[in-house]
Amino acid sequence: MRGLERAVALVARFAGGLGAVLTVLCVVLVGYAVGMRYLLGQPVPWTDKVAGWLVVGVVMLASPEAQRRFEHIGVDIARDRLGPRLVRVVHLIGTLSVAAVAGLLLHAGIEMVEFSRMVGMMSDLEGVPIWWVQVLLPIGAALLLMVAGAQSLLLLLGARPDYLPEGDGDEMPRDPLARAE
Secondary structure, three states, X not given: OHHHHHHHHHHHHHHHHHXXXXXXXXXXXXXXXXXXXXXXXXXXXXXXXXXXXXXXXHHHHHHHHXXXXXXXXXOHHHHOOOOHHHHHHHHHHHHHHHHHHHHHHHHHHHHHHHHHHHHXXXXXXXXXXXXXXXXXXXXXXXXXXXXXXXXXXXXXXXXXXXOOOOXXXXXXXXXXXXXXX
């Protein structure tokens, strides 16, 4: 089981790394657009569209890693009041819910890409088919489904997934930014 968890972690971390690269590209692109518009008085219209696409990529590629680390939004105060057995059930319901939503996103994303390819839908930018951007949805959804599915399987088999919150209520956030360091 730990081999599965390590393989899923490797893929999720890689996707999260790609999401980080897209974040940097987005910041650079927006900086370029602002500089061109306000410093040189020469706006570059395509930058807003591409920055939006990059944000979609960031969200879809970073969400599997956030799920793997259980860093998504949760109601800790409610969880902290439950017993250990019920907490495990709550975590299982949570991971299964994420897997179900990821499955729906995957199905919808595949249909969206297939339709866009079938009709030859193009973006506002010359020569860029819209499905090139839309494909980020099913890719990210598949990765999220893989992570949540592996976590659900581990919980069902009685194992404890990495990063599963303890539920002691006193846990400091793992993210240094969340701790205001």
